[in-house]
Amino acid sequence: MLSQSLRARLLMAPALLWLTAFMVVPCLLILALGFFRRGIYGGVDYTFTFENFRLLADPLYLGIFLHSARVAGTATLIAVVVGYAAAYAIAGAPRRWQGMLLFLAVLPFWSNYLIRTYAWIVLLNREGLITQGLRMLGYEGEPPSMLYTEGAVIVGLVYNYLPFVILACYAPLSRLNPELAEASRDLGAGAFTTFRRVVLPQTLAGVAAGAVFVFVLSIGNFITPALLGGGKFQMVGNLVYAQFLTANDWPFGAALSMVLIAIMMVLLMAQAWGTAKGMGERNG
Amino acid sequence: MVRLGRAALLLAVLGFLYVPIGVLVALSFNESGLATVWTGFSVRWYGALLANADILAAALNTLVVGLISTLVATVLGTALALGIEARARKGRAVEALIFAPMIIPDIVLAIALLSFFSILKVPMGLHTIILAHVVFNLAFVSAVVRARLKTFDWSVTEASGDLGADGFTTFRRVTLPLILPAVIAGALLAFTLSVDEFIIAFFTAGAGRSSTTLPMQIFAMIRFGVTPEINALAALVMAVSVTAVTLAQRLNRGVIAP
Numbered sequence: 001m002l003s004q005s006l007r008a009r010l011l012m013a014p015a016l017l018w019l020t021a022f023m024v025v026p027c028l029l030i031l032a033l034g035f036f037r038r039g040i041y042g043g044v045d046y047t048f049t050f051e052n053f054r055l056l057a058d059p060l061y062l063g064i065f066l067h068s069a070r071v072a073g074t075a076t077l078i079a080v081v082v083g084y085a086a087a088y089a090i091a092g093a094p095r096r097w098q099g100m101l102l103f104l105a106v107l108p109f110w111s112n113y114l115i116r117t118y119a120w121i122v123l124l125n126r127e128g129l130i131t132q133g134l135r136m137l138g139y140e141g142e143p144p145s146m147l148y149t150e151g152a153v154i155v156g157l158v159y160n161y162l163p164f165v166i167l168a169c170y171a172p173l174s175r176l177n178p179e180l181a182e183a184s185r186d187l188g189a190g191a192f193t194t195f196r197r198v199v200l201p202q203t204l205a206g207v208a209a210g211a212v213f214v215f216v217l218s219i220g221n222f223i224t225p226a227l228l229g230g231g232k233f234q235m236v237g238n239l240v241y242a243q244f245l246t247a248n249d250w251p252f253g254a255a256l257s258m259v260l261i262a263i264m265m266v267l268l269m270a271q272a273w274g275t276a277k278g279m280g281e282r283n284g
Numbered sequence: 285m286v287r288l289g290r291a292a293l294l295l296a297v298l299g300f301l302y303v304p305i306g307v308l309v310a311l312s313f314n315e316s317g318l319a320t321v322w323t324g325f326s327v328r329w330y331g332a333l334l335a336n337a338d339i340l341a342a343a344l345n346t347l348v349v350g351l352i353s354t355l356v357a358t359v360l361g362t363a364l365a366l367g368i369e370a371r372a373r374k375g376r377a378v379e380a381l382i383f384a385p386m387i388i389p390d391i392v393l394a395i396a397l398l399s400f401f402s403i404l405k406v407p408m409g410l411h412t413i414i415l416a417h418v419v420f421n422l423a424f425v426s427a428v429v430r431a432r433l434k435t436f437d438w439s440v441t442e443a444s445g446d447l448g449a450d451g452f453t454t455f456r457r458v459t460l461p462l463i464l465p466a467v468i469a470g471a472l473l474a475f476t477l478s479v480d481e482f483i484i485a486f487f488t489a490g491a492g493r494s495s496t497t498l499p500m501q502i503f504a505m506i507r508f509g510v511t512p513e514i515n516a517l518a519a520l521v522m523a524v525s526v527t528a529v530t531l532a533q534r535l536n537r538g539v540i541a542p
């Protein structure tokens with residue numbers, strides 16, 4: 001008879017081994033690859049160098065990072081504001097509808113990302129439905145160029161990640177004790193003050209989780225800039241893609257993706273720290 | 285007034301989420317195939333899909349990848365969930381390891397696996413896509429099954445043991461039937477993820493067209509331009525995801541939304 005603990009370990013082992021072999025080891029490999037030189041014919045020359053990281057500070061690449069961060073940041077801000085408002089509205093709906101409404105809000109998230117992005121090409125292209133709509137309203141000028149703009153990329157990112165933000169914000173909002181807000185009102189606080197001082201602080205963990213997720217996935221995104229930005233806008237994701245599939249500079253691509261992982265880890269740690277601190281304050 | 289404002293906001297957000305998809309589905313039935321003129325209802329573009337050998341081959345590849353990776357991930361993920369929840373002490377390293385596949389940007393995992401396979405000189409094809417898809421699929425299955433195990437009454441398995449059943453019999457006759465809805469829901473979500481996944485498949489498929497999956501095919505078609513066939517294909521792929529996810533939610537309430 002196996003001991004309880006040994007049996008638990010044996011049950012966990014295959015999955016953990018799989019994750020180690022096909023996620024941890026490849027990611028460590030990328031970590032190492034960033035310190036090597038690019039081979040003459042596109043392969044990897046195994047001599048140690050910091051060159052790739054020095055190259056990251058090159059104004060060209062720094063510019064792409066800042067631009068990506070700005071686009072991802074804008075998308076995150078819009079998604080969080082709209083997503084929070086939507087989650088707030090769902091949490092305020094009659095109980096029996098909340099599950100259905102949330103399901104409807106989250107369902108698109110589980111459908112094909114490419115197709116959801118493609119749908120915006122159909123809407124935004126020069127002869128697309130938005131141009132058609134404008135024509136019907138009597139607009140006769142040149143079709144507005146909406147596709148292949150930064151705005152299109154941002155709309156695409158918001159569209160794809162909004163469901164997740166709604167879900168993340170709904171969880172703390174639905175657990176909120178309505179009596180606290182009532183008490184705040186009774187003590188003379190206005191609606192906005194009540195929201196800012198009572199509701200928002202208690203739901204900040206959901207906002208942070210949603211924001212980190214949208215930002216990390218946006219800055220590393222490559223489909224949306226490729227399809228809706230028309231390749232005009234280089235983002236970090238596209239840059240990584242190019243290093244591996246066209247420029248054939250794997251070590252530099254590895255260094256770039258390390259930066260993505262670093263951004264992700266810093267944000268996750270900040271979020272975990274912020275959440276823990278918030279809880280400590282509330283309990284203390 | 286406040287209630288009206290809320291309803292209007294929800295309507296606007298749901299409209300934003302569903303109108304683009306709805307437009308695609310509507311256009312897929314447009315006889316002319318154009319986004320500009322509606323010439324009547326027709327299923328001819330669905331017929332065109334069935335006549336397209338590339339799309340059929342890609343669909344078959346996707347089905348193979350989806351089914352095998354889901355099967356493997358469901359077994360591994362369920363075992364993982366059982367193992368973790370049976371332990372009194374939760375390891376932080378294990379938690380981080382399981383959380384990672386859900387948050388790592390796809391492009392990072394994609395290039396990491398591409399480098400890994402090419403440095404080890406592993407020939408790439410459908411099998412390497414399957415190996416890669418199991419990574420995130422098993423993370424999702426284990427998350428779904430663990431959520432179910434949180435409310436699981438372990439005393440029933442103890443009772444089964446006390447009555448003389450061995451570990452395997454207890455699992456087969458007691459534990460599994462109780463967690464089965466969660467296991468199936470997790471498998472349905474994993475299948476949906478795999479069928480829709482593009483970037484990792486794109487990087488681990490290797491050269492050559494023989495291991496093109498449906499999302500890779502769709503990406504190539506979109507790059508080529510807006511064609512009525514994509515609309516029909518998009519509508520079909522959407523229908524598969526929506527069906528699988530709705531089924532998962534019905535089987536195991538709370539799996540994607542409370």
